Amino acid sequence: MIRKKPATLSDIAATIGVAPMTVSRVVNGTGYVSELTRERVMQAVAEMNYRPNGVARNLKRQKTETVGLVLGDISNPYSTEIANAVRESLSARGFNLFICISEHSAKEDIAAFDSLVDHNVDGIIVATRSNKEGDERLAGIADRNIPVVVVGRDFHHDQVDSIAADNFAGGFEATQHLIDLGHKRIAFIGASFINRGNLKRLQGYLAALTEHNLAVDERLITGRRETLSEIPGYSTEKIGYEGMKRLLSLPNRPTAVFARNDFTAVGAMTAIKEAGLSIPDDIAVVGFDDTPLAVHTLPPLTTVRQPMRLQGQLAAELLLKRIAEKDTVTTENRVLECELIVRQSTVA
Amino acid sequence: MIRKKPATLSDIAATIGVAPMTVSRVVNGTGYVSELTRERVMQAVAEMNYRPNGVARNLKRQKTETVGLVLGDISNPYSTEIANAVRESLSARGFNLFICISEHSAKEDIAAFDSLVDHNVDGIIVATRSNKEGDERLAGIADRNIPVVVVGRDFHHDQVDSIAADNFAGGFEATQHLIDLGHKRIAFIGASFINRGNLKRLQGYLAALTEHNLAVDERLITGRRETLSEIPGYSTEKIGYEGMKRLLSLPNRPTAVFARNDFTAVGAMTAIKEAGLSIPDDIAVVGFDDTPLAVHTLPPLTTVRQPMRLQGQLAAELLLKRIAEKDTVTTENRVLECELIVRQSTVA
DNA sequence: CTGTTAGCGCTTTCAA
DNA sequence: TTGAAAGCGCTAACAG
Numbered sequence: 001m002i003r004k005k006p007a008t009l010s011d012i013a014a015t016i017g018v019a020p021m022t023v024s025r026v027v028n029g030t031g032y033v034s035e036l037t038r039e040r041v042m043q044a045v046a047e048m049n050y051r052p053n054g055v056a057r058n059l060k061r062q063k064t065e066t067v068g069l070v071l072g073d074i075s076n077p078y079s080t081e082i083a084n085a086v087r088e089s090l091s092a093r094g095f096n097l098f099i100c101i102s103e104h105s106a107k108e109d110i111a112a113f114d115s116l117v118d119h120n121v122d123g124i125i126v127a128t129r130s131n132k133e134g135d136e137r138l139a140g141i142a143d144r145n146i147p148v149v150v151v152g153r154d155f156h157h158d159q160v161d162s163i164a165a166d167n168f169a170g171g172f173e174a175t176q177h178l179i180d181l182g183h184k185r186i187a188f189i190g191a192s193f194i195n196r197g198n199l200k201r202l203q204g205y206l207a208a209l210t211e212h213n214l215a216v217d218e219r220l221i222t223g224r225r226e227t228l229s230e231i232p233g234y235s236t237e238k239i240g241y242e243g244m245k246r247l248l249s250l251p252n253r254p255t256a257v258f259a260r261n262d263f264t265a266v267g268a269m270t271a272i273k274e275a276g277l278s279i280p281d282d283i284a285v286v287g288f289d290d291t292p293l294a295v296h297t298l299p300p301l302t303t304v305r306q307p308m309r310l311q312g313q314l315a316a317e318l319l320l321k322r323i324a325e326k327d328t329v330t331t332e333n334r335v336l337e338c339e340l341i342v343r344q345s346t347v348a
Numbered sequence: 349m350i351r352k353k354p355a356t357l358s359d360i361a362a363t364i365g366v367a368p369m370t371v372s373r374v375v376n377g378t379g380y381v382s383e384l385t386r387e388r389v390m391q392a393v394a395e396m397n398y399r400p401n402g403v404a405r406n407l408k409r410q411k412t413e414t415v416g417l418v419l420g421d422i423s424n425p426y427s428t429e430i431a432n433a434v435r436e437s438l439s440a441r442g443f444n445l446f447i448c449i450s451e452h453s454a455k456e457d458i459a460a461f462d463s464l465v466d467h468n469v470d471g472i473i474v475a476t477r478s479n480k481e482g483d484e485r486l487a488g489i490a491d492r493n494i495p496v497v498v499v500g501r502d503f504h505h506d507q508v509d510s511i512a513a514d515n516f517a518g519g520f521e522a523t524q525h526l527i528d529l530g531h532k533r534i535a536f537i538g539a540s541f542i543n544r545g546n547l548k549r550l551q552g553y554l555a556a557l558t559e560h561n562l563a564v565d566e567r568l569i570t571g572r573r574e575t576l577s578e579i580p581g582y583s584t585e586k587i588g589y590e591g592m593k594r595l596l597s598l599p600n601r602p603t604a605v606f607a608r609n610d611f612t613a614v615g616a617m618t619a620i621k622e623a624g625l626s627i628p629d630d631i632a633v634v635g636f637d638d639t640p641l642a643v644h645t646l647p648p649l650t651t652v653r654q655p656m657r658l659q660g661q662l663a664a665e666l667l668l669k670r671i672a673e674k675d676t677v678t679t680e681n682r683v684l685e686c687e688l689i690v691r692q693s694t695v696a
Numbered sequence: 697c698t699g700t701t702a703g704c705g706c707t708t709t710c711a712a
Numbered sequence: 713t714t715g716a717a718a719g720c721g722c723t724a725a726c727a728g
Contacts, residue, residue, distance in 0.1 A: 238640070
């Protein structure tokens with residue numbers, strides 16, 4: 001069968017013998033149109049299955065009521081919570097959301113930015129991991145006065161707002177909690193050796209140890225020795241499991257572990273239980289994120305809750321503000337507090 | 349500060365004194381342009397931070413090299429795997445992907461469809477749960493010859509391809525496995541009472557029981573009695589935990605449970621272990637999906653693997669085919685096999 | 697109440 | 713090798 005092209009405004013205008021403008025008015029509900037004409041137009045619209053061409057409309061109106069969200073990956077609760085919160089906030093204001101995934105590839109980051117810009121989204125929220133090429137392109141976009149907000153990452157540009165949880169403080173607090181419980185050999189699972197400096201949770205851990213005069217033992221810091229080509233995604237159960245195995249084989253094994261996130265913590269717990277050890281008596285475990293999973297582990301997991309929804313909401317709000325007030329906007333850089341949730345994986 | 353508008357083709361044409369067409373040729377690398385002119389254009393493009401306006405370009409070209417994916421929710425491995433696979437396949441062919449989330453709301457489904465159509469995506473992949481209004485709108489879109497493929501759900505239209513896992517057979521196989529192990533009181537956790545008929549996994553469970561002349565005990569089928577307003581999302585740990593609690597309080601408790609998905613199974617396992625019972629000796633557990641989690645539960649979870657990536661890949665391929673061959677396309681409805689993965693939650 | 701004109705930014709087509 | 717004209721589908725702005 002031959003596909004026929006969708007009907008246009010002029011098509012229906014022609015068939016009922018009025019000007020395109022009249023049809024436009026009916027379709028948009030703007031301006032005066034006689035009841036009779038309106039009805040005839042409506043009927044033709046229905047019959048010809050007409051839908052306005054948004055691209056043409058956008059070209060004219062110079063806005064799309066659409067914003068883009070770029071995510072490094074979609075398979076982790078952080079991304080999904082952010083996405084949900086952003087979508088909700090935008091939807092309440094009549095904006096649509098297009099989500100792009102970059103799989104932590106600089107090339108895909110750029111492709112995502114470009115395609116969103118090409119579609120004239122009104123603004124972009126970026127929650128990818130920082131990388132040089134991507135950041136450069138993003139700066140170019142911000143330079144062109146397209147509203148941009150970044151979430152959960154650094155980005156320095158005088159036209160770009162940022163929102164992030166205080167991962168450093170969260171890591172500090174988690175570690176401090178373990179220290180307060182009397183632990184002296186505290187491991188960290190899920191370090192990324194590639195951008196260790198950017199991993200604030202690890203930095204918080206290190207700072208807490210230092211502040212309490214505990215020596216940093218590199219053997220207690222496990223993670224993947226990824227190469228540059230395999231940029232790290234979200235740390236998984238597998239990483240936690242394998243990391244814990246390695247820690248358990250140490251001559252002087254840790255009495256507590258702080259895992260980079262809850263999934264990693266769950267993997268570590270599996271390894272601990274498999275070894276016939278008890279949590280928290282033999283080894284205490286702390287996670288990060290307070291995912292829904294955390295209440296359902298055995299024992300329930302002590303973890304650091306970061307305000308994910310709030311990050312998404314704020315990102316949406318700041319972006320909408322930027323979109324609304326095209327000039328004179330002050331740049332905001334918000335850092336949100338985390339909260340330690342103590343459960344039985346550290347305190348019996 | 350005042351935001352200046354992004355430079356247009358004419359802007360840079362004007363500044364270096366050539367015709368817009370010449371700039372277009374340079375930017376697109378089409379047609380002959382003298383080396384000198386090319387360089388001057390390139391320089392201006394760089395200096396003025398010019399990027400072609402995709403909307404205008406789309407309007408002219410009548411295609412966007414972009415496809416939309418509509419997801420009911422983003423917080424479950426099914427959605428994320430599909431999305432990843434789709435993205436990968438599309439990216440390999442130079443297409444961009446815009447993902448929309450509808451939160452299982454018919455209104456948002458429609459909003460997502462419309463915004464994608466408005467942006468002139470070349471095609472749409474739909475993986476939402478079916479609902480009347482949404483399906484009607486979708487049919488209208490397919491009627492207008494916009495390529496559409498649905499994944500993991502039903503949709504009947506002579507221009508729409510569909511891909512789905514054989515959830516019925518998967519449910520049947522899981523239940524059969526438990527029956528083969530000698531279980532007679534087998535529970536189902538995570539039923540949805542609202543569209544029970546659509547829940548193929550449950551139907552498979554029922555069919556297996558019937559085929560083996562085992563009575564169906566309604567008390568062994570737990571789930572949420574949701575109202576129409578709270579359309580069910582992905583079944584969670586909580587549902588599994590609470591459902592199992594209820595089953596355990598039964599005078600004649602089940603010796604095996606088939607959970608609607610792995611998360612639900614994990615919740616059930618927690619409840620079983622809390623009750624001091626052993627898995628699989630006291631109660632055997634089967635999940636569905638074979639999420640990464642399944643290997644890391646204690647004991648590892650027997651589950652039904654459905655080919656998620658494959659579903660996404662096929663969806664992308666079929667859509668691209670439809671996009672390429674605008675006419676004479678035969679409609680495909682693929683049902684993919686599931687595979688039972690036996691682990692220690694059913695066989696010690 | 698309805699129509700005309702013009703143009704959004706780009707590219708196709710034809711001409712120079 | 714470059715340019716001019718026309719138009720993609722729609723809508724502001726102004727007439728009538």
